[in-house]
Amino acid sequence: MNVIQATGRRKTSVAQVRLSIGTGKIIVNNRPFFEYFPIEYTRETILKPLKITDALGKFDIQIKTNGGGIMGQSGAIQLGISRALVEFNEELHDKLKPEGLLRRDPRMVERKKYGQKKARKRFQFSKR
Numbered sequence: 001m002n003v004i005q006a007t008g009r010r011k012t013s014v015a016q017v018r019l020s021i022g023t024g025k026i027i028v029n030n031r032p033f034f035e036y037f038p039i040e041y042t043r044e045t046i047l048k049p050l051k052i053t054d055a056l057g058k059f060d061i062q063i064k065t066n067g068g069g070i071m072g073q074s075g076a077i078q079l080g081i082s083r084a085l086v087e088f089n090e091e092l093h094d095k096l097k098p099e100g101l102l103r104r105d106p107r108m109v110e111r112k113k114y115g116q117k118k119a120r121k122r123f124q125f126s127k128r
Contacts, residue, residue, distance in 0.1 A: 004087050008080030010105055013068030017080035019088060022060030028077070029064060042074040049082040049101050053092045079104060 004019045026033035037043050050056045061081065065073045082101040086093045096102050110119040117123055 004084045006080045006083035006087060008076040008078065008083065008104075010075030010079065011068045011072035011108060013065060013072035013076040015063055015065040015073060015076035015080045017077065017084050018062040019081070019084040020060050020062075021058065024057035024059065026061045027063065029066075037070065037074065039070065042070055045074045046077050046081065048099070049078060049085055049096055052095055052099055052101070053085055055085060075105060 002021060006017050006019070008015045008017065028036040033043070033046075037046065047056065050059070063077055063080070065077060067073075068076075078101065082096050086096065086102065093102070112119055115123075
C-alpha cells in the first residue's frame, strides 16, 4: 500500500501526517477526528486542503501531533496534509499554492523581556 508521510508545523506544534488511499477515515493521536477536534472551525481548517483538491473521502489519514494548543495543532495538520497531497500528486500544487496552504506560518510568540510585564507591556509608571 502506498503511504505518504509529511510534516507540518505551526507556532510550537508539530504534526506528522500519514496519507494512504482509503475511505476518508481520520485518526488523530489514536483518537477519532471528531472527538479530538470538537470545534467546527478547527475541523474546517484541517479539511480545507482536501476540499480544495476534491480529495475528501478518498484518503485515510493518520496523524500524530504534539506541542502547542488546538489552534496551532490544526494549522500544523493542515500544512502536513497539503504537503502530503502535493507529494502524492504534483499537479495539486497549482490548486493549493494560491490558497497559501503550502507556506509555513512564520509567526511565533515574542519572548518576554526583563523589566517588563510581558513581551511589550510595561509595568505601570509611577512619577512619585
